[in-house]
Amino acid sequence: MSIKKIDAETKKPLSGAVFKLTRANGDVVKEDIRTGEDGTAFVEGLDAADYIVTEVTAPGGYIIDKTPHPVSLEKGKTYTLTLENEKKPGLLIKKVDAQTSKPLAGASFKVTRGRRGDGAVKPPRGDGSVVRENVVSDVDGVVHIPELDTGVYIITEVKAPSGYVIDETPKTVQLRKGQTYEVTFKDTKQSQLVIKKVDEDTRQPLKNAKFKITKSNGELVKETETDENGTITLTGLPDCSLVVTEIKAPDGYILQDTPKTIEVKAGGSYELTFTNKKQSGLTIKKIDEETRQPLKNAKFKITKSNGELVKEAETDVNGTITLNGLPDCTLVVTEIAAPTGYILQDTPKTIEVKAGQSYELTFTNK
Secondary structure: OEEEEEEOOOOOEOOOOEEEEEEOOOOEEEEEEEOOOOOEEEOOOOOOOEEEEEEEEOOOOEOOOOOOEEEEOOOOOOOEEEEEEOEOOEEEEEEEEOOOOOEOOOOEEEEEEOOOOOOOOOOOOOOOOEEEEEEEOOOOOEEEEOOOOOEEEEEEEEEOOOOEEOOOOOEEEEEOOOOEEEEEEEEEEOEEEEEEEEEOOOOOEOOOOEEEEEEOOOOEEEEEEOOOOOEEEEEEEOOEEEEEEEEEOOOOEOOOOOOEEEEEOOOOEEEEEEEEOEOEEEEEEEEEOOOOOEOOOOEEEEEEOOOOEEEEEEOOOOOEEEEEEEOOEEEEEEEEEOOOOOOOOOOOEEEEEOOOOEEEEEEEEO
16 A cells, blocks of 8 residues: 655645554554655555555644545555645734834734634634743744644734834634734834923023823822933823923922923824023121121021011021022011121111022121
8 A cells, every 4th residue: 555645735745644554443554654755655565455544643834634544455456545734824923013014023922722702713713722922023023933723813912012002902813724824913102201301591401300290180100300311201101191290399490380281192202391490599698897707696587578587597607698599589688686796787788689690798797
């Protein structure tokens, strides 16, 4: 008997197929009958009788033919049995940019067998078991899985390429013998918001400005500070309306606490810039009228022009009082207690201060 194994489509011979030969009553005559390079296997010395040929192993990459094939041998004749195999189907997963359709490397997928009720076929075959896990798209955005069994498969993206939003919707395909099936996943770029903090006058970046970012419904997204470059970068934002509020100014600057609102869309890049004015500074100096040496423990009262108290303080060992973070206003500075051994100079001095400016007042005592 000659058993010939060929490709069902191309008719090319297939090596590596393994068969079992039994009599019609089930008695095993021979096992491990294997086709050679020419796709043929010979079984010699058989009696004239009825036999059954069963394939037990298919050639690599092919679907096994599980159908038993009956053969009746006649004395003095050689019987040739030709059997075909279908190629196992393949799966091609493509990952592309949703807007540009450019291929994306680095997307990770999981492939599982379909379960009953998945709805791709009636009924779908499979048990939900994992077939491939963490298969990653290459530089061409492709994952190729060859030689799968026929049936229903579910492909799920488990990790998006860097900078993209994952496509969480699984795709179901039914693989039939001899074909390669293609499924495409499209990912949208993550939206990005850059918050910049700069000096209002010099436009130099300012670090350590603290911001609170919330959605329009009040849900907190993040609280964070600007870096050395005066920036905060947020990525992976959903479609939403964001409210950005400065909650702490950089050292030496006036807080700008007016919120800014911005609409962000997936795949878009956005920028918000906040400026800060430097805090105004006022230095009050107390010196000896003749020697010009600094005098400590002179006490002053500082008020706004409307009488609102700003501060009461004494000069330090350097004869100074320093006030920072003053708003635009008119200040009235009055000495209310002279240093020991000196005459009080109680004539007030008035000064206009503006944000970002530095000022100095000098008082003398005899």
